[in-house]
Amino acid sequence: MSMTNDEKHKAMSPFSPYSITGFLSKSLFKPNSQSYPLLLRTMSINSHAFAGNPIRSRTPKPSEPFSPQSALQTLKSLLLSQTHEPISPDFKVLPFRKGRPLAGSTTEGLKWHLGWLSLGECKAYLENSEVGLSDDSLVYLGWNHSEDVVYWAIDVSDASGLVNELGAKGFCFVELRTLMVATDWADSKAMGELAIAGHARALLEWHDTARFCGYCGAKTVPMEAGKRKQCSNELCKKRIYPRVDPVVIMLVIDKENDRALLSRQSRFVPRMWSCLAGFIEPGESLEEAVRRETWEEAGIEVGEVVYHSSQPWPVGPSSMPCQLMVGFFAYAKSLEINVDKVELEDAKWHNREDVKKALTSAEYRKAQKTAAAKVEQMCKGVEKGQNLSSDFNVESGELAPMFVPGPFAIAHHLISSWANPNASLSNL
Numbered sequence: 001m002s003m004t005n006d007e008k009h010k011a012m013s014p015f016s017p018y019s020i021t022g023f024l025s026k027s028l029f030k031p032n033s034q035s036y037p038l039l040l041r042t043m044s045i046n047s048h049a050f051a052g053n054p055i056r057s058r059t060p061k062p063s064e065p066f067s068p069q070s071a072l073q074t075l076k077s078l079l080l081s082q083t084h085e086p087i088s089p090d091f092k093v094l095p096f097r098k099g100r101p102l103a104g105s106t107t108e109g110l111k112w113h114l115g116w117l118s119l120g121e122c123k124a125y126l127e128n129s130e131v132g133l134s135d136d137s138l139v140y141l142g143w144n145h146s147e148d149v150v151y152w153a154i155d156v157s158d159a160s161g162l163v164n165e166l167g168a169k170g171f172c173f174v175e176l177r178t179l180m181v182a183t184d185w186a187d188s189k190a191m192g193e194l195a196i197a198g199h200a201r202a203l204l205e206w207h208d209t210a211r212f213c214g215y216c217g218a219k220t221v222p223m224e225a226g227k228r229k230q231c232s233n234e235l236c237k238k239r240i241y242p243r244v245d246p247v248v249i250m251l252v253i254d255k256e257n258d259r260a261l262l263s264r265q266s267r268f269v270p271r272m273w274s275c276l277a278g279f280i281e282p283g284e285s286l287e288e289a290v291r292r293e294t295w296e297e298a299g300i301e302v303g304e305v306v307y308h309s310s311q312p313w314p315v316g317p318s319s320m321p322c323q324l325m326v327g328f329f330a331y332a333k334s335l336e337i338n339v340d341k342v343e344l345e346d347a348k349w350h351n352r353e354d355v356k357k358a359l360t361s362a363e364y365r366k367a368q369k370t371a372a373a374k375v376e377q378m379c380k381g382v383e384k385g386q387n388l389s390s391d392f393n394v395e396s397g398e399l400a401p402m403f404v405p406g407p408f409a410i411a412h413h414l415i416s417s418w419a420n421p422n423a424s425l426s427n428l
Contacts, residue, residue: 048311049180049408050198052191055142055151066143068225071150075225076135078119089148091119093138094197095156095166096204100173101197102166105376112182112375114193115171122154125166129159139203139226141196153200155208172378176201177315182371185407198314205314205321206242213238245320247313248289249277250330251414252300260355260418261298261332262404263339263347271402273350273358275411277325290330298347299338304331308417311410327410329418350402355419357400364406 060067066074066089078091094116095102102115117125126133133154141151156162163173176197183194203226210229213220218233220240231238252261252275262273278293280286287305294302306329313323339347350358405411 047188047191047195048309048410048413049183049185049191050195050312050314052188053142053195053199054192055144055196056199060143066150068140068227071140071143072135072225074150075119075138075152079123079133079135089143089150091150091152092116093119093122093152093154094141094200095122095125095154095162095173096201097155097157097159097163097173099201099205100175101179101201102171103174103179103375103379104171105372105379111184111187111190111372112174112179114197115166116151125162126156126159129156129162131156131159135225136222139200139207139222140224141200141203151196153204155204167379167381170379172375172381174375174378178371178374180315180408181367181406182375183408184368195312198312202312202314202321203242209319209321210240213240243322245316245323246280246286247277247323247325248280248286248293248328249275249325249410249414250290250294250302250305250328251275251411251418252294252298252302252330252332253418254332254335254349259349259351260415261300261337261347262350262355262415263298264345265343266345268345271400272404273348273402274405274409275327275414276347277411286326286328290328294330294332297340297343299334299336299340300332301334302330303333305329306331308414309410313410325410327414329414352419354402355404355415358402358404359412359416359419360400360403363400363403367406 060070062069064070075091094114102117103112104115105112123133131137131154138152138154141153143150166172179194179197183190185191207222207226207229210220212218213231213233213236215238216231216233216236218231218236220229221232222228223230223239228242229240231240253259254261261276263276264273268274276294276297278289278297280289281292284292286307290305291302294300308327308329310327311325313325314321316323335349337347337349404415407413
């Protein structure tokens with residue numbers, strides 16, 4: 001049975017802001033390359049972490065009142081104005097320090113929230129600091145029409161004394177990865193806040209790495225409220241846009257659909273296994289990248305490649321702040337593993353039952369609570385050292401033989417979609 005054009009279109013369509021489409025297949029090919037029937041199934045689960053940004057559903061047109069260009073003109077007027085009268089819409093600013101967003105804790109349920117400042121508060125905090133509050137230092141994030149709010153981000157890494165001032169108000173700068181783990185993935189509002197913080201970090205990190213023109217070496221200047229940059233050299237004037245670094249991540253499955261290939265890297269915490277992944281090379285299709293990376297890292301030849309979903313990943317290194325993880329199921333044509341020890345520590349085939357056991361909700365819930373408690377401690381000024389590997393102990397104190405990344409990672413959804421085809425994220 002072959003897929004209709006409509007089915008193919010649905011299979012490859014991107015996910016909406018609050019749902020993703022998962023794809024499952026019993027087996028896609030025989031050794032002679034004749035396809036088996038393709039079984040597709042749609043799963044309705046919460047959006048990936050860092051996706052579903054509530055203030056980025058669309059970019060306003062230049063003619064709209066609070067498009068990036070219009071908001072920038074209003075911002076310039078407000079920065080020059082001495083009035084403290086309330087404005088409409090409200091302008092809110094999210095400060096970042098060394099890639100860390102400002103956050104506060106809410107003790108009820110050990111939750112966190114972003115540390116939004118009004119434009120007036122931001123001006124007051126930065127008035128005597130080394131960071132000048134100007135239209136060039138603020139980056140436009142989006143406009144929430146229903147709440148009549150325009151959101152901005154600013155890098156205050158060079159503002160000495162700000163940590164103590166904001167700390168006195170119960171705020172602290174927290175690693176985005178910590179907030180990621182602390183977020184309740186079933187809470188759409190919290191997931192929206194995380195997506196906003198991820199978008200802001202990616203933009204600010206890109207601004208920091210794109211300070212000079214790659215063509216002539218002259219300084220670059222922000223344009224369109226920080227949506228892009230431009231070379232300041234009048235003879236050059238190159239337009240520079242935020243870069244996106246695509247990464248394929250794939251769950252490799254054997255021909256019988258009974259086992260999945262999982263790998264370990266030396267940087268992983270003990271007992272954690274995950275999917276293979278790798279950057280796409282120039283002139284390479286997504287499917288070619290899946291096959292190449294699987295062969296290079298594990299020595300496995302891949303045939304059919306099926307798209308699952310994608311996830312923004314702004315928690316990578318600062319030199320690559322705009323990674324996009326593109327997830328696939330990849331069906332193996334060979335089984336013998338030959339691990340590249342430079343890339344991986346190990347790679348093994350795991351049967352479905354072992355993978356199901358690795359998807360232990362108690363471990364993820366405990367890690368979530370531990371991270372949320374850490375944010376609370378930090379905001380109270382009593383941060384303590386934390387052994388991250390201990391976050392994944394089950395409540396009984398016993399260690400699971402293995403576990404896979406939590407629901408904040410696309411790897412989790414690839415693995416759980418295969419291991420539990422009838423389960424949804426809400427069942428965790």
